[in-house]
Amino acid sequence: MTVTLREVAEVAGVSIATVSRALADVGSVAAETRQRVRRVAKTLGYQPNQAARQLVTGRGQAIGLIIPDLQNPFYASVAKGIQYRARAAGLHAIIVDTDDNADNERFAIAQLLSVVDRLILASPRIGEGEIQQLAEHHSVVLINREVPAVSSVVGDNRSGIEQSLSHLTALGHQAIGYAGGPKTSWSNTDRRTALGTFDFPTSTHLIDLGSYRISKAGGVAAADAGIAAGVTAIMAFNDQLALGILGRLTERGIRVPQDVSVVGFDDIPVARLLAPSLTTVAVPMTRIGETAAGLLINGKALSAPKSTVLDVELQVRSSTAPQ
């Protein structure tokens, strides 16, 4: 049924070694022979058996990608970026969704390592030690998390927070609430520390509205907390939380942006579709994916671990207004 090297070799009248060399364009093989082999392979519809290839070379044609949640547009975009870069290198992506669960993640990693030796971990929830140990034996690149001695690609959280705060203070907001994300999220703590070191005008104060799950209920709770605290602007951990906040505010008769301004983070595709469209920090999600995959593919990940920080840019839309 399936055509192998042997059959191509027979038809072309050469040995399988020559066929292999001709197709891989490696070693020395006469131009005429190469052409003939190529032609035969094509007409026979030869497709190399990747399992056999991987068995002997030890290096597979796929990279593993572990993400917390495919339904989260952020990770969907990151995954897309990884695919672009991987496809350019003739690789596939094996994606595993962990449902944001550390145990699932551990299991997924173990499973994937029997199939691939190159791994991209997006927002891993497991411990630093585990990650470092993993990185010692395999090619690993992290997304949205920094761990010493391991390659990573992240958005510039500090800059994003600063741009948001500058925007809001410039608009005259003096009571600004921050609705945080899951405590297990590295991005969340990174953004919180950036908040802590921002140089506020003396008249302005930042109010911590707490940490919320990324869900409808989380958005409702965050919005209610913001209203209770009397803030005039809410910065959300990410766009999905901001969406929930937007919905709840409208539900409670509070106008955005006239009464309260809302700023998101990430700039997921729907952010610009909303009414009001969401002011948010645009994170180059796809490019994060491409960069991470690039590190893995060109082997830089192992040889010289490096943390890459990509620029972010505030997109001012209609969910923010002067106070």
Add this chain to the structure above:
Amino acid sequence: MTVTLREVAEVAGVSIATVSRALADVGSVAAETRQRVRRVAKTLGYQPNQAARQLVTGRGQAIGLIIPDLQNPFYASVAKGIQYRARAAGLHAIIVDTDDNADNERFAIAQLLSVVDRLILASPRIGEGEIQQLAEHHSVVLINREVPAVSSVVGDNRSGIEQSLSHLTALGHQAIGYAGGPKTSWSNTDRRTALGTFDFPTSTHLIDLGSYRISKAGGVAAADAGIAAGVTAIMAFNDQLALGILGRLTERGIRVPQDVSVVGFDDIPVARLLAPSLTTVAVPMTRIGETAAGLLINGKALSAPKSTVLDVELQVRSSTAPQ
């Protein structure tokens, strides 16, 4: 570095065949031996080489998934469902995003077939003939497309359209516009034909607003077309298009649902987060994925091709109101 069957066999004092049998729990092996082998394998940290396994068994540990766009929440959810089911069977999903391009799709299929022999095609854009030919030689399940003699899983488009129309006519709408999706989409044409056979009250008429790309611009154009046509309700091909329409209507000062009602299709996660929250046909996206993966895994896909139609249910929210 990596531990193989041989090393486990040596340490356990048996042959590799026995180790293989003990671990796979197949054939007959003494209980005491099995235990010892298992223990040794565990302490040595044995991880089977999947490439070798696949090479000899011919069946891999992964299924291929081809989707038009990961960033589309519909497919992200479907992919998640597939993962659930696949994980339960110890399988991985190799996902390829084709950017909704038939050529990319053809290439992706060819590529994937050298790695997997089981394939799920979501909304394939390639021809029926190609699909049927593919299904002859491999296990294939289609999502959101029906092709004779090939297994498929789809949402009940007819029912969804009927529920939407019934809802709108019951609310007193007499000029209802339909904003269609890409012409290449099977779902789109399926929904259109359902529209054509609906039994309208004589006072009501349906207005075709045309076909639109799923983008910001598409939503704008569709909304403008609806306004120009003077409709009081717009049914959108899917939620993303509905989102764009919602945004444009608000932008033009038209209130939803007071002036115009809007109905979506799919019920993607953000639909309920919006203000106004979107009335839409809930398609069991995750379950579609699970079902498709199930067909592939239990081998039903090949032996008895069957089209599975899953129930959909209109979710009435606040984007629709009486006229």
Add this chain to the structure above:
DNA sequence: ACATATGCCGTAAACGTTTACATTCACTGC
């Protein structure tokens, strides 16, 4: 003309499994 280099190609080993077949051994029933 002979030694040497070089280009082309075939032989064969290796990758780590699974599994058909062979072997051993103890036990059963007569």
Add this chain to the structure above:
DNA sequence: GCAGTGAATGTAAACGTTTACGGCATATGT
């Protein structure tokens, strides 16, 4: 006591590739 049975294990082939090695030409240098 002996053929027959069946359970437990070992032997070895096979899966389809890549690649080190060696052989055989032919070209090159003296």
